[in-house]
Amino acid sequence: MTHFRPTTTGTPAADNHGTHDDQNSRTTKSSRTTEDPEPTQSQPAQSQPAQSQPAQSQPAQSPQSTGSPQPAQGPHPTESPHPTPLPLTPPPTLHAHLTPHLTGAARAWLDQALDEAAAHPGTHGPISVWELRLAEAGRRCGAEYADAARVLILHAARADTDALTRVYFQGTGAERRAVLHALPHLVPGPDALPLVEDALRANDTGLVAAAVGPYAARHLDPHQWRHAVLKCLFTGVSVSAVADLERRAHADAELARMLGDYAAERTAAGRPVPEDLYRVLALTESGPTPPPHGDVHPHGKES
Template identity: 75%
Template sequence: MNHLHNAAASPTASSPAPPTEAVAALHARLNSQLDATARAWLDSALDEAAAHPGTHGPISVWELRIAEAGRRCGPEHADTARVLLLHAARADADTLARVYRQGTAAERRAVLHALPHLVPGPDALPIIEDALRTNDTRLLAAAVGPYAARHLDAHNWRHAVLKCLFTGVPIDAVAELPRRARGDFELARMLGDYADERSAAGRPVPEDLYRVLALTEPGSDVPTASAPRHPGTPSGKES
């Protein structure tokens, strides 16, 4: 679901689109992909979320629609539909934390995608930190999106990058990677140590590691496929 990240912020853009514009773009894109029945359901669910954004009883009315989104819109469109529902419900950090805590893995992923649209400050970082503790690669990929790029501190962001390499999450999932990695000598040291450990164990070093390592050079800008290898490491790609 890279379009969810890209609609919120692009590593190469001068500034991210305002959340309302990004969400409008998501809605227009999704409408173009849904059939008439699914569009009607989504419009009704969004109206319901906008009209009843708070909690009514043990569960919010719109939270029921969050659970239905995969069945109504199709699993390939569920993330986007859920982000739109969360935005229509004006979910704040506490509400998002509750939906994340009570949700399925797919619903948690949608919450992670929704964060940059709904939470301007660092209040939702506990959600990101929880997702980064998992080994679910789809959650990890969502957790290293624009919200983490803006608010995650340097120590935890570096470890998030290393975890992506360790679990096989492509580094292209890491939002604003060139900006945050540029001149980060501590990240370069950690990458070198990780490469040395894998090399000593006779295991291949992920190609993505060299791309990130190249970005840590001062003045670097974009990942390069021909980045220099860490001294002493063998060639080969992660299988």
């Protein structure tokens, strides 16, 4: 079920979102600049053989023989979608799926970070050791797997609402996103809703997509939830990110009215209506009530 790819939604710049980033507390976060890969260093070697051996420059196989990367291979992995449902995957399963994708050094670092978090859970002083590990995750595990690593660390630390709130408001965009992904695993009640509400006020599409996960599906009231769906339409976040969409949108006449008004405004302004709007609008029709998603429990943690 779980296939690890880069983080979800939004552009890679989302990891640096927020006015609270790094200035408040964590000097270690300056190391995030080392996350950027340097795959182009071997490319000059590709052009040198072509100059000394003109006869070999014509075949397309010559770059492969030198092992040089080819520019046509596509964008950096962080620009790809991340289908892994971090809020719905139990941490032991997440850990089992993550570790084969890490290097030996990254696995050793993650195991140590999880051990430290388990040995010293909660908050200790101005900043806990596991909070520092959250700041290192991107550099240690790579941007592709940092979200999953951070969720595991938060779970191992048994972070409560106060700890999650501190990490969220003092952290980078990437750390805030991890907190939102971890909420279903750590907070059984609605106490962490202020974090969801804050993320839904942001323009960071990564935060918006993380905010409309199973925790929001379970705890947002109908008014807040409808506006969360509209926020996705406003910002271009796919409504596939909205947990339990089919059940919550079912026979919702008020949501249908809001969607109709939004479509009329777009049309009057000569702007296209998002395809996702029609998808949600179809779900608001009356009919048999869809069953709740198997991984979303209205009154308890997902794991």
